[in-house]
Amino acid sequence: xxxxxxxxxxxxxxxxxxxxxxxxxxxxxxxxxxxxxxxxxxxxxxxxxxxxxxxxxxxxxxxxxxxxxxxxxxxxxxxxxxxxxxxxxxxxxxxxxxxxxxxxxxxxxxxxxx
Amino acid sequence: xxxxxxxxxxxxxxxxxxxxxxxxxxxxxxxxxxxxxxxxxxxxxxxxxxxxxxxxxxxxxxxxxxxxxxxxxxxxxxxxxxxxxxxxxxxxxxxxxxxxxxxxxxxxxxxxxxxxxxxxxxxxxxxxxxxxxxxxxxxxxxxxxxxxxxxxxxxxxxxxxxxxxxxxxxxxxxxxxxxxxxxxxxxxxxxxxxxxxxxxxxxxxxxxxxxxxxxxxxxxxxxxxxxxxxxxxxxxxxxxxxxxxxxxxxxxxxxxxxxxxxxxxxxxxxxxxxxxxxxxxxxxxxxxxxxxxxxxxxxxxxxxxxxxxxxxxxxxxxxxxxxxxxxxxxxxxxxxxxxxxxxxxxxxxxxxxxxxxxxxxxxxxxxxxxxxxxxxxxxxxxxxxxxxxxxxxxxxxxxxxxxxxxxxxxxxxxxxxxxxxxxxxxxxxxxxxxxxxxxxxxxxxxxxxxxxxxxxxxxxxxxxxxxxxxxxxxxxxxxxxxxxxxxxxxxxxxxxxxxxxxxxxxxxxxxxxxxxxxxxxxxxxxxxxxxxxxxxxxxxxxxxxxxxxxxxxxxxxxxxxxxxxxxxxxxxxxxxxxxxxxxxxxxxxxxxxxxxxxxxxxxxxxxxxxxxxxxxxxxxxxxxxxxxxxxxxxxxxxxxxxxxxxxxxxxxxxxxxxxxxxxxxxxxxxxxxxxxxxxxxxxxxxxxxxxxxxxxxxxxxxxxxxxxxxxxxxxxxxxxxxxxxxxxxxxxxxxxxxxxxxxxxxxxxxxxxxxxxxxxxxxxxxxxxxxxxxxxxxxxxxxxxxxxxxxxxxxxxxxxxxxxxxxxxxxxxxxxxxxxxxxxxxxxxxxxxxxxxxxxxxxxxxxxxxxxxxxxxxxxxxxxxxxxxxxxxxxxxxxxxxx
Numbered sequence: 001x002x003x004x005x006x007x008x009x010x011x012x013x014x015x016x017x018x019x020x021x022x023x024x025x026x027x028x029x030x031x032x033x034x035x036x037x038x039x040x041x042x043x044x045x046x047x048x049x050x051x052x053x054x055x056x057x058x059x060x061x062x063x064x065x066x067x068x069x070x071x072x073x074x075x076x077x078x079x080x081x082x083x084x085x086x087x088x089x090x091x092x093x094x095x096x097x098x099x100x101x102x103x104x105x106x107x108x109x110x111x112x113x114x
Numbered sequence: 115x116x117x118x119x120x121x122x123x124x125x126x127x128x129x130x131x132x133x134x135x136x137x138x139x140x141x142x143x144x145x146x147x148x149x150x151x152x153x154x155x156x157x158x159x160x161x162x163x164x165x166x167x168x169x170x171x172x173x174x175x176x177x178x179x180x181x182x183x184x185x186x187x188x189x190x191x192x193x194x195x196x197x198x199x200x201x202x203x204x205x206x207x208x209x210x211x212x213x214x215x216x217x218x219x220x221x222x223x224x225x226x227x228x229x230x231x232x233x234x235x236x237x238x239x240x241x242x243x244x245x246x247x248x249x250x251x252x253x254x255x256x257x258x259x260x261x262x263x264x265x266x267x268x269x270x271x272x273x274x275x276x277x278x279x280x281x282x283x284x285x286x287x288x289x290x291x292x293x294x295x296x297x298x299x300x301x302x303x304x305x306x307x308x309x310x311x312x313x314x315x316x317x318x319x320x321x322x323x324x325x326x327x328x329x330x331x332x333x334x335x336x337x338x339x340x341x342x343x344x345x346x347x348x349x350x351x352x353x354x355x356x357x358x359x360x361x362x363x364x365x366x367x368x369x370x371x372x373x374x375x376x377x378x379x380x381x382x383x384x385x386x387x388x389x390x391x392x393x394x395x396x397x398x399x400x401x402x403x404x405x406x407x408x409x410x411x412x413x414x415x416x417x418x419x420x421x422x423x424x425x426x427x428x429x430x431x432x433x434x435x436x437x438x439x440x441x442x443x444x445x446x447x448x449x450x451x452x453x454x455x456x457x458x459x460x461x462x463x464x465x466x467x468x469x470x471x472x473x474x475x476x477x478x479x480x481x482x483x484x485x486x487x488x489x490x491x492x493x494x495x496x497x498x499x500x501x502x503x504x505x506x507x508x509x510x511x512x513x514x515x516x517x518x519x520x521x522x523x524x525x526x527x528x529x530x531x532x533x534x535x536x537x538x539x540x541x542x543x544x545x546x547x548x549x550x551x552x553x554x555x556x557x558x559x560x561x562x563x564x565x566x567x568x569x570x571x572x573x574x575x576x577x578x579x580x581x582x583x584x585x586x587x588x589x590x591x592x593x594x595x596x597x598x599x600x601x602x603x604x605x606x607x608x609x610x611x612x613x614x615x616x617x618x619x620x621x622x623x624x625x626x627x628x629x630x631x632x633x634x635x636x637x638x639x640x641x642x643x644x645x646x647x648x649x650x651x652x653x654x655x656x657x658x659x660x661x662x663x664x665x666x667x668x669x670x671x672x673x674x675x676x677x678x679x680x681x682x683x684x685x686x687x688x689x690x691x692x693x694x695x696x697x698x699x700x701x702x703x704x705x706x707x708x709x710x711x712x713x714x715x716x717x718x719x720x721x722x723x724x725x726x727x728x729x730x731x732x733x734x735x736x737x738x739x740x741x742x743x744x745x746x747x748x749x750x751x752x753x754x755x756x757x758x759x760x761x762x763x764x765x766x767x768x769x770x771x772x773x774x775x776x777x778x779x780x781x782x783x784x785x786x787x788x789x790x791x792x793x794x795x796x797x798x799x800x801x802x803x804x805x806x807x808x809x810x811x812x813x814x815x816x817x818x819x820x821x822x823x824x825x826x827x828x829x830x831x832x833x834x835x836x837x838x839x840x841x842x843x844x845x846x847x848x849x850x851x852x853x854x855x856x857x858x859x860x861x862x863x864x865x866x867x868x869x870x871x872x873x874x875x876x877x878x879x880x881x882x883x884x885x886x887x888x889x890x891x892x893x894x895x896x897x898x899x900x901x902x903x904x905x906x907x908x909x910x911x912x913x914x915x916x917x918x919x920x921x922x923x924x925x926x927x928x929x930x931x932x933x934x935x936x937x938x939x940x941x942x943x944x945x946x947x948x949x950x951x952x953x954x955x956x957x958x959x960x961x962x963x964x965x966x967x968x969x970x971x972x973x974x975x976x977x978x979x980x981x982x983x984x985x986x987x988x989x990x991x992x993x994x995x996x997x
Contacts, residue, residue: 029145032170033152047145047170048177051138052184059120059184072151076144077137 012053013062014096017089020063020081027068027076028054054079062088124185138181142174192513196520203521210493211525213888214486218529219536220881221482222572226537227544228475228874230565232468234378237564240454241372243311244414248376249421249450251278251411251428258456259407261442262388262400264435265303268411271431274424275413277309282409283380284394287661287850289357290344296850297340299358299384300375301391304331309414310376316341317352317367325387328401333387334363338371340383358386359661361393376412378454395660404442412453421450470948471874474629478878479576481622481885486580488615488889490522492896494584501588515589522581523574530573537561537569583611613925616893617933620970623886624937625944627969630872630879631962632948637865637872646760646796647696647735652857653825653834654695655842657849660819669819672845676823677728679841685829690731693818696798697861698853700820706767706780706787706809720767723798723806726813732758732793734824742774742791749790750814758791763807780809787811801868822853831856883973891977894926898981902988910990922985923978930974934967941966 012035019034020026026034031054032047039045057063062085068078081089146167153163171177204211239245251268252258260268262280269278281302288295304325312319320333334356336345345351355362363386374381388409392399400406415424428448436443455464494501501514538561659669673691680689694700705719729745731737740761749756757778764773768789777786787809795805827834835854842851853860898905905918913921941948942958 027144027148028141029148032145045170046172047149048172048180051141051177051181055181055184056120059123060117061119070144070148074144074147075140076148077141 025078025080200521215529219532221479222533223536225475230541250453254447263404274419274427278413279306280409297383300382303388314367315370331387332363335385341368483579490584511589515585518585518588523577526573526577534569619889620933621937623882626882627879628941630875633872633875649857655854656822687826688734689825690734692727709777723808738794745812749812755787756790757787758810760808762805766807887977894978895981898985905988906990
């Protein structure tokens, strides 16, 4: 169970970084909604788990945060990608692509004995 | 490195909590509001919108808690919590805390003091380069010294040492502006500083090429403390000339402050090249004498050479020396010892002494831990309600155990800290303590980081010992039972556990009290022992005429003039002089042969101690003359050589006790000496030696420039000593006196180990008694308080006081007896350890054993007195209403 959480944490971090890259500075709620929308119905996101992940990314220096005002005039904490975060995103994205590619080859029907 | 950055941030998260908490609340709040607004827009009603938002978030508090775990370091945070809580619990019960800390401070303090001595003697390396390569050369059969020619042969023909240095302690007269000072210095071979690898604090050291031919190297190196105290830390001292024994030396440099030579107990004030031996030890040159064993030798092993290889190498050289010089070197064999304590001469006994005392000190700590374990178990019992509540509202058992352990570790570190301070205070006092004798016995037992680590380790071990039981018990607490208000299900076993602790305590107490009584008895025996002379009312002083420039002829005249002057003083009953005194540090040995051997073979040589004494010596010291006569003033160089021997000599050399008129080979004035008197046996080298054969020569027949005066007088020693000083000054104002005082004072050296043991072990014994008394008291008090109700019922039903007494004390008595039996067995089993610390330890000494039994019984009686009385006075009505 711990291991699955780690995988989830890892992918969650990647999703957060990607979201911030795509949409620019955003608050936690916005990030959560965006991840949920992007994944469609496939992923039931527990918004609460997002905040420790954001904190971790901030501690590692991949994102930074500051308080700002939302569209409908509400105070919210906005997160944005740092330079290190951008690099990290490229790196992790590449790794994921590689991983999925390899897995895809494995799972493609009838080709494993070639 | 991202991990490190995150860790730093998390450490930062431990601080400024309030602001971070506010921020978190605000963030979650805004998140919820935004979500609710969206939901409202999507057409939900207000309640629904809120509910959905909360569900998606997964609960506000849960989200916050997860966030907090990530923000700080949960491990540290719980630790801080535990510490805060522990401090509060300990603060709530200051009496308990104080007693616990005091107990630990004494237990750990005692161990730390003893350990700092062990550290100084055995663990701390010498302040030289790669000290573990150094080894002290020692003869398998006859002690630690080598002859100088042998040293040179060893140095030049070995293949296993990178260098061999020779050194010797010698008294010197150092002249400064303030006058002549009698100091001790080292004569050392030229390679000394290079081989040891010491760097000067000032100037330079001498080297091999500056120590080649006798009398040609007038150089001196000062110790840091001599430079400070005798030369006022003169920055321009290098190159200046100083006078030692009326001969000029150029100061080359000053040694670093922490370097005191290679002997831990004998610190030199000055180093002089070995080739100056004839100038330093005036009139006694021995650099070319293969039969004068005066040089101590330390070698530095070559890299990758094992001690065994080195010994084999040395012994093959020794075999060659034995072939070449059989009369001096027959049977010469070497072994290596750790440098610092003159090989095994002091090292062996000192080490077993220190380790034996350390073992007993560990028992004191164990007893202290037993006490604390018992106290803590009782306290945990009192706290079972609190613990049960914490378990009931969801604390993990691990968490509860951690809380209890945190408290014990806090206590023991506090106790350890206090103990360490106590210990450093005591060992600093110990380092300043100097035995009152003319010898540079100095040592440094000041605590260093090893001692500090030891104290911490001791505290943690103690915490483990006394904390594990209550922690284990806490983890077993069953909230169901406790909170229902019932007495706990673990009551029975807890009592049994405390019983075991009391038995352990009593047993330890028995061992420690036996040890202290044995040591006191040893001291008493030592003080009452027949020394072969009567030290009371004897004052002594000493001077060295050779160093002061007296020739033999003038020296003889001076000795007799001094004696005459003292004999004529009022209050003097008798007086005499000699080269040395029994049980002083300066002991001389020679070899004698039975008269019937025609050829002198080394194997027939019998080693004996000798003294050169004037007429009246035995009368002054009140040594009993058993047969024959004392020396008289005609036993001089013109008459045939005479000797007075002790009984052991008569038996060993002449195989009879009736030896007056018999002859043996030895002495300085001809092949034979005739025995003219026999005196009683005594103690000469140490109190613990077996009977030594001793010969006394007439000092008129064999001059010695080292002179000790003995004066028996009815006047107080201080007054007598002043009179003696005045009398000698009247004859030679400049002659430095040393070793001046009462003979009993001088014997401090011989009695020092016994005294030290008695003091240390008495302290241990007292501590053990205190600990055992509190332990027993606690047990009985606890038992009475738990059984008040039962006692009340019994009394209401008509139990007589005796029966109540039996109820209360029966078990305690059984435990005391049981503990004492175990203690007795342990004491008897530990006889070997006792023998290493206590002079003539007889663990089977029935007087001691009976006294210990008595002490333990009294202890039991006293410590259970007040609770027992309380039990006897239980008022049945009050007790039964107590429910």
